[in-house]
Amino acid sequence: MKFKARLWDSLEDNKVKCHVCANECVILPEKVGICRTRKNFDGELYTLIYGSMISSGSLDPIEKKPLYNFWPGATAYSIASIGCSFKCQNCQNWNISQANPTNNGKNGFYSLEGLENRKMSLIEMTPEQLVENVKKSGATTLAYTYNEPLIWHEWILDTTVLLKQENIKTILVTNGYSTIEATKELIEVGIDAANIDIKSMSDEFYKTICGVKSVQPVLDTAKRFKSNGIHVEITNLIIPDLNDSNAEIEKLTNWIVENLGVDTPTHFSAYHPDFMQPSMKRTPFETLDNAYKIAMRAGINYVYVGNTRHKKGGNTYCPNCNHLIIGRSGYRFTKIDITDTKHCPKCQYDLSKDIKGEINRKASQRFSFF
Numbered sequence: 001m002k003f004k005a006r007l008w009d010s011l012e013d014n015k016v017k018c019h020v021c022a023n024e025c026v027i028l029p030e031k032v033g034i035c036r037t038r039k040n041f042d043g044e045l046y047t048l049i050y051g052s053m054i055s056s057g058s059l060d061p062i063e064k065k066p067l068y069n070f071w072p073g074a075t076a077y078s079i080a081s082i083g084c085s086f087k088c089q090n091c092q093n094w095n096i097s098q099a100n101p102t103n104n105g106k107n108g109f110y111s112l113e114g115l116e117n118r119k120m121s122l123i124e125m126t127p128e129q130l131v132e133n134v135k136k137s138g139a140t141t142l143a144y145t146y147n148e149p150l151i152w153h154e155w156i157l158d159t160t161v162l163l164k165q166e167n168i169k170t171i172l173v174t175n176g177y178s179t180i181e182a183t184k185e186l187i188e189v190g191i192d193a194a195n196i197d198i199k200s201m202s203d204e205f206y207k208t209i210c211g212v213k214s215v216q217p218v219l220d221t222a223k224r225f226k227s228n229g230i231h232v233e234i235t236n237l238i239i240p241d242l243n244d245s246n247a248e249i250e251k252l253t254n255w256i257v258e259n260l261g262v263d264t265p266t267h268f269s270a271y272h273p274d275f276m277q278p279s280m281k282r283t284p285f286e287t288l289d290n291a292y293k294i295a296m297r298a299g300i301n302y303v304y305v306g307n308t309r310h311k312k313g314g315n316t317y318c319p320n321c322n323h324l325i326i327g328r329s330g331y332r333f334t335k336i337d338i339t340d341t342k343h344c345p346k347c348q349y350d351l352s353k354d355i356k357g358e359i360n361r362k363a364s365q366r367f368s369f370f
């Protein structure tokens with residue numbers, strides 16, 4: 001749905017500059033930005049995807065986002081639109097992240113070869129209709145996921161206001177490539193939690209694999225979110241031969257400790273070849289186990305391993321005495337051992353500042369509409 005955009009400047013010759021993400025595209029008249037979802041109409045910038053989504057939503061366990069220390073066991077009503085500020089060669093959702101809205105048409109300002117005119121029909125709804133759907137589903141959280149939510153800025157602001165009135169938490173699963181202006185608006189509206197993907201600590205990786213200039217905006221967003229009270233978890237997808245060295249993992253985990261704190265849940269995730277396949281290999285178990293150990297040595301209290309079976313990597317342990325607080329097998333709980341006041345039953349360590357919200361002891365089941 002076409003909707004007047006926020007956060008842009010007029011330039012000479014009817015050009016505009018968008019500040020919704022750190023690409024900060026300068027967009028010529030009748031052209032779109034890198035995400036292909038913001039278009040310059042006669043010197044004014046519009047989003048083409050306000051209220052436009054690929055389906056009415058699906059119900060996921062919150063652990064699938066992944067968020068392990070935020071409302072454990074909650075159901076996340078998950079929705080997605082199309083487009084992305086990145087063009088990662090390993091994208092597992094490339095069919096939606098690299099698509100164009102149907103009313104966008106041809107002449108993408110910047111598109112992947114062969115996908116320039118790949119259009120996708122979307123369903124549309126108002127913020128009120130979305131909130132009604134979430135309420136009917138019984139979900140206590142809403143996750144913007146699958147494609148990049150930051151480019152859905154105006155829609156996220158408007159829906160978060162309404163979701164707050166219903167005490168439904170808003171979650172972003174994001175590449176973190178935000179600007180100071182956009183981050184400020186997201187913090188002010190009250191985003192509750194974010195899983196931020198730090199793909200690498202190297203600008204070279206971001207340039208060659210993701211097609212953007214630098215990791216720095218991602219790190220800045222993580223710091224701003226965390227210091228303003230948003231619950232932040234970090235994901236790092238480990239791709240063989242590209243970002244799997246000890247030096248790279250140490251740099252990432254040391255940065256997390258120094259800038260976000262040891263209480264920041266950190267997820268290492270296994271890669272499997274997809275889209276343009278920057279590596280032909282799946283991530284070996286030993287690489288993930290090695291990353292787990294490096295993060296533990298760096299002092300991170302909540303280290304997780306995803307997309308593979310790891311003896312400890314799905315569990316939450318007490319950082320003080322190592323007692324098993326929440327055991328998981330996939331998205332299923334195998335054990336929950338924490339007091340009602342969120343203290344460790346063994347050493348009385350206070351876990352309430354690290355594990356946010358209520359724990360749903362039954363845990364949710366995935367039910368997809370996609």
Ligand code: SF4
Pocket residue numbers: 018019020021022023024025032033034035036037038084085151
């Ligand atoms: S949101 Fe889209 S148009 Fe705006 S700066 Fe980012 S990629 Fe460019």
Ligand code: SF4
Pocket residue numbers: 084085086087088090091092093094097146147148175210
């Ligand atoms: S940031 Fe995520 S959605 Fe966007 S292209 Fe990369 S992997 Fe795909």
